[in-house]
Amino acid sequence: MRARFDLRVVALALSVACTTGIAQGTEKIDSIVGHAVAVVxxxxILSARQSSPIAQDATISQGDTIETGADGYVYIATVDHGFISVRPDSSLTFERFQYDAAAPKQSVIKLVLHKGTMREVSGQGAQAARDHYRLNTPVAALGVRGTDFSVFTTADTTRADVRSGGIVMTPLGDSCLSSGSGPCEGPAAAQLFADQANTMLQVDRGSTHPLLVENRLPVISPQGAATQKSEDNAARSATEQTQGGVGVAPLELQFMHAIPEQTPRTVTPAPVPAPDPTPAPSVPAPPPKPEAQQVFWGRFAPLASQPADTTLDALLQQGSQRVDINMLFAMTRTPQPDMVMPAQGVFEFGLQKSAAYLVNAAAGTAVPGTISNASLSIDFGKRAFTTRLDLNASESTHSIVGRGAIGNDGILTSDYGSPASIHGALAGKTATQAGYLFLQSIDSKTMAVGATQWAR
Structure with missing residues (x-):
């Protein structure tokens, strides 16, 4: 049975937030972030003094950290007429929140999302002082362009999407320090605006630039449409009431899991922990493990004194997908149900492994060759690829050239007019691996046959 908030309690909490904001008028607010208008x-709330459950209408102050459990949600109406939602299994710190109602451009806001998911509708302080707004995650820094956005992060990956306005995202590193304030600009930064539908920005630990990827995975809103609807209603209520209007009470604040109806409760502060005289030194996060190889090829036909490669047979029996087969080689790929290809950008791949032969089918000969000057370029915006390489065999060099299209499933297929017949596949969480088999006629009797493996 779905639980509902008591709308009268929510409306009263929003009214208190509204009255507080009006009473303060143009006074400068140095430490109050806002109030918790809904807690489920x-x-x-972790402050410098204690850790305790969050009560309805609790005051959130600069320096506080909000932590939610597997069923926890906290909606916050901020003093600068904004809205923040902290979703389940999340931790958000208000490292700095200084809003000057008389001079919003002088505001300074810095948040840290340690883990989980949050949504923010930027208030007047964040909108007026964009150069002094920063949201840090373990791997990225975000700035705003007058925005309604959501962010999901783990220790190694951050993803963000935008409902209105825009954001700028930059990987943390030498040119963008977590200790900084305001957005990190420059060549390592990327922007995302609301008109770029069904896309999101992603930063992985160690990456030098955000990727613009398809937003087809439920990572930004894992709790589903019910959460989105309740946030929309609460955000509208919070922003309209704190701006002095009548406000719109949330029509429906429901969640997909069953929770008991909220009842008033007495909050008993937890004992104040004794200070640690010797704080433990910070330990840097371990580097992410490289992705396992997911595109494989082998020579299925025996050649000269060399037997056929039986590795692919075992992979196919384990559920690997067959990509292609030509006169000498076969290729398989690990199933890719979660692969997200970049939505735009041109990326260069480097050759990791290859094998090639000059085959004379009439004579029954196959001369081994080596590959050099190899390149593979993929334009994800156009879903197209181009490739070239030199095949050196029998004291001669032959240029292998191919071009073609990339399907929604990441399969590479050469165009009709491509000199080389290319068939292959992309693989990896963000399409960082590739492989293809090629065939190209050298003359009326000789065919270039090969297999390649790539990475970016």
Missing amino acids: GSAR
């Missing part, structure tokens, strides 16, 4: 499930 397991959620705590």
Whole structure:
């Protein structure tokens, strides 16, 4: 049975937030972030003094951290007329929140999303002082362009999408330090705006530039449409009421899991922990493990004194997908149900492994060759690829050239007019691996046959 908030309690909480904001008028607010207008499930507030459950209409101050459990949600109406939602299994710190109602451009806001998911509708402070707004995650820094956006992060990956306005995202590193304030600009930064539908920005630990990828995975809103609807209603209520209008009470604040109806409760502060005289030194996060190889090829036909490669047979029996087969080679790919290809950008891949032969089918001969000057370029915006390489065999060099299209499933297929027949596949979480088999006629009797493996 779906649980509902008591709308009268939510409306009263929003009214208190509104009255507080009006009473303060143009006074400068140095430490108050806002108020918790809705609290559901397991959620705590960690301050310099104590850790305790969050109560309805609790005051959130600069320096506080909001932590939610597996069923926890916290909606916050901020003093600069904005809205923040902290979703389940998340941790968000208000490292700095200084809003000057008399001079919003002087505001300074810095948040840290340690893990999980949050949504923010930027308030007047964030919109007026964009050069002084920063949201850090373990791997990225975000700035705003007057925005309604959501962010999901783990220790190694950050993804963000935009409902209105825009954001700028930059990987943390030497040119963008977590200790900084304001957005990190420059060649390592990328922007995303609301008119770029069904896309999101992604930064992985160690990457030098954000990827613009298809937003077809439920990572930004894992709790589904019910969460989105409740956030929309609460955001509208919070922003309209704190701006002094009548406001719109949330029509429906529901969640997909069953929770008991909220009842008033007495919050008992947890004991104040004794200070640690010797804080433990920070330990840097370990580097992410490289992705396992997911595109494989082997020579299925025996050649000269060399037997056929039986590795692919075992892979196929384990559920690997067959990509292609030509007169000498076969290729397989690990199933890719979660692969997300970049939505735009041209990326260069480097050759990792290859094998090639000059085959004379009439004579029954195959002369081994070596590959050099290899390149593979993929334009994800156009879903097209171009490739070339030199095949050196029998004291001669032959240029192998191919071009073609990339399907939605990441399969590479050469165009009709391509000199080389190319068939292959992309693989990896963000399409960082590739492989293809090629055939190209050298003369009326000789055919170039080969297999390649690539990475970016």
